[in-house]
Amino acid sequence: xxxxxxxxxxxxxxxxxxxxxxxxxxxxxxxxxxxxxxxxxxxxxxxxxxxxxxxxxxxxxxxxxxxxxxxxxxxxxxxxxxxxxxxxxxxxxxxxxxxxxxxxxxxxxxxxxxxxxxxxxxxxxxxxxxxxxxxxxxxxxxxxxxxxxxxxxxxxxxxxxxxxxxxxxxxxxxxxxxxxxxxxxxxxxxxxxxxxxxxxxxxxxxxxxxxxxxxxxxxxxxxxxxxxxxxxxxxxxxxxxxxxxxxxxxxxxxxxxxxxxxxxxxxxxxxxxxxxxxxxxxxxxxxxxxxxxxxxxxxxxxxxxxxxxxxxxxxxxxxxxxxxxxxxxxxxxxxxxxxxxxxxxxxxxxxxxxxxxxxxxxxxxxxxxxxx
Numbered sequence: 001x002x003x004x005x006x007x008x009x010x011x012x013x014x015x016x017x018x019x020x021x022x023x024x025x026x027x028x029x030x031x032x033x034x035x036x037x038x039x040x041x042x043x044x045x046x047x048x049x050x051x052x053x054x055x056x057x058x059x060x061x062x063x064x065x066x067x068x069x070x071x072x073x074x075x076x077x078x079x080x081x082x083x084x085x086x087x088x089x090x091x092x093x094x095x096x097x098x099x100x101x102x103x104x105x106x107x108x109x110x111x112x113x114x115x116x117x118x119x120x121x122x123x124x125x126x127x128x129x130x131x132x133x134x135x136x137x138x139x140x141x142x143x144x145x146x147x148x149x150x151x152x153x154x155x156x157x158x159x160x161x162x163x164x165x166x167x168x169x170x171x172x173x174x175x176x177x178x179x180x181x182x183x184x185x186x187x188x189x190x191x192x193x194x195x196x197x198x199x200x201x202x203x204x205x206x207x208x209x210x211x212x213x214x215x216x217x218x219x220x221x222x223x224x225x226x227x228x229x230x231x232x233x234x235x236x237x238x239x240x241x242x243x244x245x246x247x248x249x250x251x252x253x254x255x256x257x258x259x260x261x262x263x264x265x266x267x268x269x270x271x272x273x274x275x276x277x278x279x280x281x282x283x284x285x286x287x288x289x290x291x292x293x294x295x296x297x298x299x300x301x302x303x304x305x306x307x308x309x310x311x312x313x314x315x316x317x318x319x320x321x322x323x324x325x326x327x328x329x330x331x332x333x334x335x336x337x338x339x340x341x342x343x344x345x346x347x348x349x350x351x352x353x354x355x356x357x358x359x360x361x362x363x364x365x366x367x368x369x370x371x372x
Contacts, residue, residue: 103283108351
């Protein structure tokens with residue numbers, strides 16, 4: 001490995017104590033009677049979550065779990081990139097870089113590490129934190145810039161001549177950019193979503209299934225898309241409150257796509273209550289909520305500045321559609337990637353690797369080892 005140093009998560013006890021003090025001194029805004037999740041994150045739910053956070057959640061236990069697998073920091077194009085690197089035990093392990101999204105983190109993939117690195121068909125897993133997220137440098141860059149960094153990390157820092165890539169949410173965009181820009185080194189890509197119709201498509205070229213998908217997305221966007229609009233336009237205004245209040249930060253993260261949700265579904269989406277808190281703590285302790293949101297603005301400015309859409313790639317692509325994810329049809333995916341493997345999954349949602357790790361890992365392995 002080149003320009004790489006070992007890394008351990010080690011949050012100072014003073015930071016842990018300060019977080020507890022902030023939680024204990026929360027100023028609650030109040031909520032409309034019987035509003036539940038209608039206006040955003042439920043205050044009744046958050047009060048219960050904070051009580052658990054103060055009395056039962058043990059950061060040191062979860063910090064130890066984060067340090068269970070090897071972690072490193074690399075200088076990649078002058079930017080500090082944090083990543084986990086776990087080699088598979090099989091003879092012909094396939095190197096794959098897994099990219100998270102927002103509002104999750106590299107922690108999205110921690111449950112699938114043992115599932116994909118043991119047995120006969122294994123992977124070498126490279127799981128980085130996007131710049132501006134977690135333990136990588138607090139610097140927001142565009143999705144395409146992340147793809148450029150990942151290519152350098154895999155080929156120059158780690159020495160792979162060929163590799164695979166997978167991701168969802170923001171990680172979808174990074175993975176798609178990798179395949180489009182670097183088909184000579186990317187051997188296969190896997191997705192759990194492939195973007196959404198934004199009114200720029202010619203309806204005459206869309207199938208009936210795609211039109212129905214577009215209608216669903218439009219309705220979802222009006223109900224749930226406020227987070228993306230704010231982050232693509234005024235992320236700094238929001239950042240002051242979220243960087244100051246852990247409850248504010250938690251509220252913004254747990255309200256992601258939760259209209260009509262139940263507490264069980266909210267927590268399941270993040271893999272469980274403690275897993276959800278660990279993800280929130282990563283944002284809190286690293287103070288990266290501002291830069292993570294700023295990535296939306298960077299992408300928006302690039303688009304407004306006339307950046308050209310990526311070309312469809314011929315790199316073999318696998319697609320897994322989970323039932324609590326937007327149900328895009330196969331022909332929508334085929335607009336962007338060379339779909340050779342498409343599966344409708346029976347369970348799981350947006351953070352499938354956290355929610356249904358066995359299903360996610362099994363489907364990813366099936367795709368990877370179907371490629372010649």
